[in-house]
Amino acid sequence: MRRFLPVAAGGLALVAAAVAPVPIRPESAARSPRSAAAVAEAAIPPLGVVWGRVRGWERAADGWRIVWQPAHGAWLLWAWVPDGASDAVGWWLDAAPWLPGARLSRAAALTVAGGVRGEPAPLERLARRDWLVGEERVIGALRAGRHVPAPPGESGILWGAALAGLVFAGAISRVLLPVVVSSGWRRLVGWTAAVTIVALPLMTPLAARRFEAGVRPWVSEVIFGTIVAMALAAVSLAAVHYPAGRGRAAGPVLAAALAAGLLAGRLQPVPWCAEVAGLEARAVAWLAVVLLGGWLAALAGEGLRQLLAPAGRASRILLAIVGAAMVVSAGPWLGAALAILGATAGGRGQGTPVACLTLWGWLVGATWATCAWTGALRDSLLMLLVGVAIVIAAALADHRHGV
Amino acid sequence: MFRQGWWTRWLAAGVIALAAVALALGRGVGGAARAETLARGALRQLGYVAAGDPTVQLEGNHALAWALERSRPGPAGTDLAQGEGGALRWRVTFAGGGEAVVAVDGVLLSVRRPAPTNPGPDLYPTAAKELFDRTLAAVVQQPSAWRWEHSQTWREAGHTWHRARYLDAGNIVPSGWRRELEMELAGSTPITVRHRVHPLGTDLGVVMGRIAELKELRLAGLVGVAILAVGMLLAGVEAMAYHEPLRVARGVLVGALAAGCGWLAGEPAEVLAVQGLVTAGVVALLPTWAFLPRSRPAWGAPAGIALAAIALVGPMLVNGFGGWMPSTPALPDDLSPAHLLGAAWFPALAEEPLLRGAFPGLLGPVLGWWGAAIAGACLGALFHPLPSVPLVAAIGVELVIQLGLVAVARVAGVGGAVVARATLGSIVYRLAYPAGVAWDAVAFGVVALGALLILLRRERE
Numbered sequence: 001m002r003r004f005l006p007v008a009a010g011g012l013a014l015v016a017a018a019v020a021p022v023p024i025r026p027e028s029a030a031r032s033p034r035s036a037a038a039v040a041e042a043a044i045p046p047l048g049v050v051w052g053r054v055r056g057w058e059r060a061a062d063g064w065r066i067v068w069q070p071a072h073g074a075w076l077l078w079a080w081v082p083d084g085a086s087d088a089v090g091w092w093l094d095a096a097p098w099l100p101g102a103r104l105s106r107a108a109a110l111t112v113a114g115g116v117r118g119e120p121a122p123l124e125r126l127a128r129r130d131w132l133v134g135e136e137r138v139i140g141a142l143r144a145g146r147h148v149p150a151p152p153g154e155s156g157i158l159w160g161a162a163l164a165g166l167v168f169a170g171a172i173s174r175v176l177l178p179v180v181v182s183s184g185w186r187r188l189v190g191w192t193a194a195v196t197i198v199a200l201p202l203m204t205p206l207a208a209r210r211f212e213a214g215v216r217p218w219v220s221e222v223i224f225g226t227i228v229a230m231a232l233a234a235v236s237l238a239a240v241h242y243p244a245g246r247g248r249a250a251g252p253v254l255a256a257a258l259a260a261g262l263l264a265g266r267l268q269p270v271p272w273c274a275e276v277a278g279l280e281a282r283a284v285a286w287l288a289v290v291l292l293g294g295w296l297a298a299l300a301g302e303g304l305r306q307l308l309a310p311a312g313r314a315s316r317i318l319l320a321i322v323g324a325a326m327v328v329s330a331g332p333w334l335g336a337a338l339a340i341l342g343a344t345a346g347g348r349g350q351g352t353p354v355a356c357l358t359l360w361g362w363l364v365g366a367t368w369a370t371c372a373w374t375g376a377l378r379d380s381l382l383m384l385l386v387g388v389a390i391v392i393a394a395a396l397a398d399h400r401h402g403v
Numbered sequence: 404m405f406r407q408g409w410w411t412r413w414l415a416a417g418v419i420a421l422a423a424v425a426l427a428l429g430r431g432v433g434g435a436a437r438a439e440t441l442a443r444g445a446l447r448q449l450g451y452v453a454a455g456d457p458t459v460q461l462e463g464n465h466a467l468a469w470a471l472e473r474s475r476p477g478p479a480g481t482d483l484a485q486g487e488g489g490a491l492r493w494r495v496t497f498a499g500g501g502e503a504v505v506a507v508d509g510v511l512l513s514v515r516r517p518a519p520t521n522p523g524p525d526l527y528p529t530a531a532k533e534l535f536d537r538t539l540a541a542v543v544q545q546p547s548a549w550r551w552e553h554s555q556t557w558r559e560a561g562h563t564w565h566r567a568r569y570l571d572a573g574n575i576v577p578s579g580w581r582r583e584l585e586m587e588l589a590g591s592t593p594i595t596v597r598h599r600v601h602p603l604g605t606d607l608g609v610v611m612g613r614i615a616e617l618k619e620l621r622l623a624g625l626v627g628v629a630i631l632a633v634g635m636l637l638a639g640v641e642a643m644a645y646h647e648p649l650r651v652a653r654g655v656l657v658g659a660l661a662a663g664c665g666w667l668a669g670e671p672a673e674v675l676a677v678q679g680l681v682t683a684g685v686v687a688l689l690p691t692w693a694f695l696p697r698s699r700p701a702w703g704a705p706a707g708i709a710l711a712a713i714a715l716v717g718p719m720l721v722n723g724f725g726g727w728m729p730s731t732p733a734l735p736d737d738l739s740p741a742h743l744l745g746a747a748w749f750p751a752l753a754e755e756p757l758l759r760g761a762f763p764g765l766l767g768p769v770l771g772w773w774g775a776a777i778a779g780a781c782l783g784a785l786f787h788p789l790p791s792v793p794l795v796a797a798i799g800v801e802l803v804i805q806l807g808l809v810a811v812a813r814v815a816g817v818g819g820a821v822v823a824r825a826t827l828g829s830i831v832y833r834l835a836y837p838a839g840v841a842w843d844a845v846a847f848g849v850v851a852l853g854a855l856l857i858l859l860r861r862e863r864e
Contacts, residue, residue, distance in 0.1 A: 073612065098611040100603050126611070127603060168637070175641050212615065219616045219794070226623040234630045237769055 010255025017259040017361070022266045022369075029064065030083040032373045033057035033205070033278035036064040040079035043089040048142065051077055055217050056208030057278060059271035059370075061149035063087070067208050073216035074099050080148040092137075093144040096214030101128030101140020109138045151209070152271075159333045166340065167296055169303030171242045177306075179245030184397035185352050186243045188390070189295050193236035196288040200225045202281035235292050244295055247349010249395055254357050257342045258388070261335060261358035265365020268334040273366040277376035286363055286383050291390075294356030297336060301343025301351050308344075319344060335362030353391050360387040415705070416854035422708045423850040426715065427830045431838035434507045435459045438493035441511055442503030448541040449593045451516035453497040461507075461738055461837050463491040466614065467600070469729040469790060470607040474577040477722065481730050486510045487575045487582070488600055491731065511542065515595040522590030525563035528556060535567045535586050538593040548573025549584055562590045579603055613790030617797075624785035628681070628757065634765045635684050638691070648690045658683025661752035667745025669737055678753040685756040689817060692764035694772065701860040702815035703822025704853015710807045710823060711830035717800035721791060728791040728800070732835035740841040747828035747849065750787070751821045758783045758805070759812035759820040776812065780805035822856070825849045 031039070037054045052070030059065070063082035069075070073096075080090040095101075104112065109120045109131035118134035128140040137144040207224035211217060265273075276285045304322070308315040323341045330337040339358040343351035360383075367380040439457055446453045468490030472480035484490045486508035496502045500517035526534065532554065540546045550572035556565050564587060571582035581601040587594045642649055662679035670678075689695065718728040735742055762779030763772045770778065784801040791797035804827070812820040826849045833846040 074608065096608065096612065096615075098608045100608075126607065171637055172640055172644075175637075176644055210619075212619070214612050214615045215619055216612070216616065219619060223619050223623045227626045230623075230627050230630055234634070237766070240769065 010252050010259070013255055013259035014262065017262040017266075017365070020263060020266075022263075028083075028370055028372050029059065029274045030372050031064075032371075032375065033064050033066060033275070035373070036081035037066045037068075037079075040066055040081050040089050040091070043081075044079060044091045047077070047093060047145075049075060049077070049093070052217070054205070055211050055220075056205040057275060058151050058208045059274055060151040063149070065148060065151060065208065067211050069211055069217045071217065073214060073219070076211055076213045078148045090148045091145040092148045093139060093142065094213045095139045095142075095144075097125045098127055098214065099140075101125075101142065103129040104131065104138065104141055106131075108141075109133060112138045112141060112143050114143065156331065156333055159330065159336075163300055163333075163336060163340070166300035166303040166307075169307055170299035170301065171238070171303070173302055173306040174242040174299070179243065179348050180247075181243040182246035182352070182394075184394040185295065186239055188291055188394055189239035189244075190236045192287055192291040193232040193239075196284055196292075197229045197232055199281045199284040200228055203228075203279055203285055205279060206275060206285075232288070232292070235296070239295055242299060244298060244352040245348035247347070247351075249346070249350040249353045253346065253350060254353060254391065257338075257346075257354045257357040258361040260338055260342070261361025261363075262365040263361075264334045264338050264358075265362040265367070266369050267365075268330070268332055269366035269369035270332045271370060273363065274370040274376075277367050277371045277380070282376070282379060283383060283386075286380075287387075290356055290360045290363060290387060293336070294339060294359050295352055297339035297355035297359065298343040298351035301340045301346070301355060302348065304340060304344045305347075335359055335366070338362065353395055356391055357387070360384065360391075412858050412860070416857045419705045419708055419857070420847075420850055420854055422705075422712075423826075423830060423847060426708065426711055427833045427846050428843070429838065430834050431836050431842055432461055432491065432507055432834075433838040434505070434509060435461075435493055435837060437509050438503075438505035438507075439495050441505050441509060442495035442497075442501075442514065445503050445511050445514040445542050445596075446497075446501045446516055448538070449514065449516045449596075451501055453501045454499050455497060457495045457497045460494045460496075461491070461734075462494055463734045465490070465729075465731060465734045466607065466610055467602065468731040468734075469610045470602050471576075471580075471600075472729050472731060473609055473727055473792070474580060474606040476727070482508065483576070484731055489598060490600075491734070510544065511596075511598075513595070513597040514542065515597075516593075518589050518594055519592055522562055522588075522592035522594075524591055526565065526588075526591050528554060528565065530591075531556075531565040531588060532567070534588060534591065534593065535565070538586060538588075538596065539569070539584075542596050543584070545573060545575075548575055552583070559589075564589050576600060577606075579606065609792065610790055613792070613794060616794060617788055617790060620785045620788075620798075624782050627782045631757065631761055631765065632681050632684070635681070635688060635761055638765060639684060639688055642688060642691045649687050650690055651687050654683040654685070654687030657686040657752060657756070661749065664745045664749040664752055667741045668749045669735075669742060669745070670749065678749075682753050682756055685761045688764065689756070689760050692760070692767070694767060695760065695764060696813055696816040698816035698818025699860075700815070700818040700822045701853070701856040702811065702819045703824075704826050704850055704856065706807070706811040706815070706819065707823035707826025707853070708830065708850070710804050710811075710827045713807065714800070714804055714827060714831050717803070718789075721796045721800065726792055726796045728797055729789055732832070733789065734835055735832075738836055740836075740839075740845045743829070743832060743836050743842055743845045744848075746832050747845070748825050750828060751824035754783060754786065755808070755812075755820045755824050756817050759808065760817040763812075772813070773809075776809045777806070780809050783808075822849070822853055826853060 050070045051068040055067050055069045057064050057066045063080050066079050066081065068077045075093060075095040078092040106120050110133060113133040113136040116134045116136045121132045123130040123132060131138040135147045204221040204224055207220060210220045210224050276282055279285055308318050311318050326337040326341060339355040342358045343355040346354040364380045364384045367376055371377060439459055443453050468484040471484040471488040471490055474480060475483055486506050487510055489506050489512045491507045492512055493505050503514040504512040506512055539549060548571060549569035552568040552570045554565055554567040556563060567586045569584040576582045581603055583599050585597045658679040661682040662675040665675045665678060718730045721728040735746060758779035763775040766775035766778060780802060783805045784798050788797035788801045808820050808823060811823045829846040829849045833842060836842045
């Protein structure tokens with residue numbers, strides 16, 4: 001009975017986090033990006049250019065921004081497909097500045113733009129003249145479409161810097177105060193990075209903003225892959241040099257971490273989760289986010305604990321205050337903040353599994369909140385079970401080696 | 404290996420000096436004196452005698468030059484870029500008035516004389532056309548290559564002006580390009596002859612596209628360097644915590660030198676600050692990586708000359724195998740000798756310690772020295788390639804050079820690689836600057852330093 005109680009409490013917490021009513025967010029994507037691309041292809045009129053294949057997507061203004069580019073890369077076609085059926089599909093053509101075209105007169109540009117009111121503004125290019133007519137644009141002699149909503153700007157630079165500082169402090173503390181190395185977690189991080197590098201060609205749609213008119217798409221994809229592969233290699237090397245500590249994590253603590261993450265994800269979803277859920281290799285991407293992110297969050301948690309350590313007994317009170325401040329101000333960083341706080345509270349032995357499960361819960365919760373198509377929801381539920389199994393396996397591997 | 408006597412050292416120093424002379428002497432952009440003579444002659448043909456010493460400036464557009472090279476394979480493309488294409492040219496400006504632009508191969512591209520107060524009697528269009536044709540025959544080298552297109556007439560400042568436009572009829576430029584010539588006359592005095600080349604085909608698109616792609620690829624290299632910088636920061640803190648030997652003063656000195664060279668090369672202030680700091684950090688940390696090969700700068704100059712030869716042969720090889728790589732170097736913004744000095748030494752001081760020192764230092768324990776150095780070479784190959792078809796050809800040539808520098812670093816350490824890279828840069832970049840003693844002195848200064856290092860090298864068993 002005493003063994004059953006924590007399991008039941010953990011299960012109850014999970015169920016409560018999963019079904020607790022939260023404000024329904026309007027940005028929940030009604031369809032997958034591939035379906036949205038099919039809608040756009042049917043709705044946009046023939047443009048007289050080769051579209052190429054779908055290269056990437058991102059969420060913008062309650063819809064999908066999707067980009068097509070032919071292999072020669074001389075132009076890009078953007079489309080915005082709203083989630084609501086009543087809104088029209090917007091599109092935008094962009095061409096490399098050197099692409100030859102016409103030099104239309106002001107009157108001709110107005111005609112091509114469809115008689116839009118407004119004073120046309122010329123834009124001299126290397127081999128043609130473009131015109132801006134209100135929100136319309138004319139490229140050479142080609143109508144370039146309607147304006148597509150821009151994706152939200154990057155925010156939380158301060159948060160990113162603070163997290164980087166904590167990771168840095170954690171790395172230093174693991175060098176100065178070495179841990180008993182958890183070989184299971186070290187291997188897990190290394191293998192996750194390796195598998196993710198192999199799967200990178202399937203993740204290039206996340207690089208939607210990297211595609212540029214005049215740059216061939218394979219070059220943009222290689223650049224994206226190279227940058228991500230370098231970052232993954234750096235993380236796996238860092239995991240060897242600053243390894244996770246070995247320890248036994250309590251079941252109720254892990255269940256609480258998972259439940260807290262799940263609730264946080266449902267409360268503060270980020271649109272990026274829907275973009276990842278649209279990938280064919282979403283399972284690998286989720287694994288990378290959770291396992292590598294969890295290890296990094298544990299490192300940051302250790303840094304936070306060491307920074308608070310000089311306060312002695314007051315450090316717990318300080319941690320509570322800092323934790324409250326982080327939770328209140330984190331916004332879209334709530335999942336990361338909770339993972340760091342969980343790792344800080346869990347200590348060296350429990351930090352990594354606690355942070356991983358928090359992130360796992362957050363990712364699943366955020367996917368539920370941002371995606372409304374079946375494939376993503378089904379896979380995220382499956383991945384939740386796989387994630388719990390992986391964490392248990394890693395803990396058991398450590399347990400077998402002795403804690 | 405063997406004991407080196409003085410005669411061996413003198414021989415080695417002499418050989419590298421001769422090799423450097425063979426690779427770089429007379430390879431700057433010439434033709435300034437010829438341009439001045441042609442400019443005076445052309446102005447005389449317009450009825451104006453230019454007085455005084457002119458200002459002669461090299462100018463150009465390397466994207467246009469590369470597109471012209473791309474339009475015609477082999478030396479014909481290079482000749483077109485430096486001649487009729489007008490991508491590399493001398494601008495001759497006389498203080499008393501009058502200006503001419505002459506291609507570096509000696510083709511007159513444009514000439515303009517000051518408008519006289521009394522330009523002679525106004526002409527009817529038919530008479531103006533005769534004068535245009537006479538002027539064309541007098542000023543342009545191949546008048547038959549031009550076909551009359553149209554003319555226009557207007558009144559300005561009490562005189563009748565005529566403007567005539569001729570189109571290329573001699574197929575001087577390849578299909579997809581357009582060449583036109585414009586002449587103006589006031590009253591009965593020819594004022595200007597102007598020559599233009601318009602790229603309308605895909606050649607310029609290929610070049611501009613490759614330039615944009617390489618710019619993006621460089622970004623990936625910079626991200627790699629940023630990741631490495633974070634690793635160095637952590638290594639620095641560890642080294643301080645464990646009281647490992649650091650050479651802070653040397654690091655600051657080399658970092659300041661790198662920033663100074665970057666300033667001469669016209670790099671932006673933020674680049675100077677970041678590169679200076681990173682270089683200072685690497686140089687300060689070098690002693691903590693005791694497994695790195697010891698620096699022997701004396702090996703640098705001969706290795707740099709060998710690598711310069713590879714860099715100069717690279718485009719020929721690519722073109723020989725059916726690809727395309729430009730032989731005209733990228734034209735710098737500033738053409739002063741100081742800029743050449745900075746352009747040669749800045750990459751050497753900023754990149755070599757990082758790629759040949761920090762990379763093997765940080766990654767060596769995991770990948771081994773060679774593995775880490777080759778990873779550094781792959782990253783370094785992204786920084787300076789020229790556009791090519793296929794794109795990987797130029798990156799391949801850069802990679803060969805980087806692997807050469809890896810070999811130098813294995814034998815002669817980071818110091819050897821720095822001197823080799825500076826020597827390589829001095830010889831290769833020299834080609835983009837005007838011919839002249841000051842630029843030659845800067846280019847051969849590194850070689851002379853290398854020769855001196857060989858002569859002063861301490862005898863070791």
